[in-house]
Amino acid sequence: MSSPATDQHLRDLTLLRRVRDRMDREYAQPLDVEALARGVHMSSGHLSREFKRAYGETPYAYLMTRRIERAMWLLRGGDLTVTEVCFAVGCSSLGTFSTRFTELVGVPPSTYRAKTRTTTGMPSCVEKQVTRPIRNREARPAAPQLA
CATH class of the missing domain: 1.10.10 (Arc Repressor Mutant, subunit A)
Known part of the structure; x- marks a missing residue:
């Protein structure tokens, strides 16, 4: 019971x-x-x-991370400007979008776009995992797994 x-x-x-x-x-x-x-x-x-x-x-924070994940995808593959991407993912302030993007990804959206437009040489499935934003910076890294 x-x-x-x-x-x-x-x-x-x-x-x-x-x-x-x-x-x-x-x-x-x-x-x-x-x-x-x-x-x-x-x-x-x-x-x-x-x-x-x-x-x-x-x-x-969850919503902004979700928006940034989508923005990363749009910046990697689309022809939209950073401002257009900002509004396409639901952000109403370019400044807030850029600040949060930089906090989560480590570089401003324009820099991210320029870097990802060059060939990375990685398979897309690996690139997606490597470029995923960190959701919770306060979370502790997982302990290494022993084989």
Whole structure:
């Protein structure tokens, strides 16, 4: 028999998964924590606390990382300008987009675009893994696996 607290925690996890799935699908739409919380009938504070507890980062940080991942893909293969990419992924401020991109990727979007336009010599599946942004900088690196 489960306790009411356990039942509530499981319901919250289900709602948090819905929020995360919505951000994955609608990353280019104007989303904010209040709108996401309303969609699952939670307060924005409760959503933020529980999301961070479950996924290790705030809803805003998760959404921005998702947007940056998509921006990296657009910059690697498209003919869009950095400004066009910024707006295509749902960011409304070029400055915020560039700052967050630089924090996650390590170089500004224009530098990233210039570097990836040259041939890397890596298979695309390897390049995708190597160029993936780091979601949670506070997370500790995994311990080396012994064979």
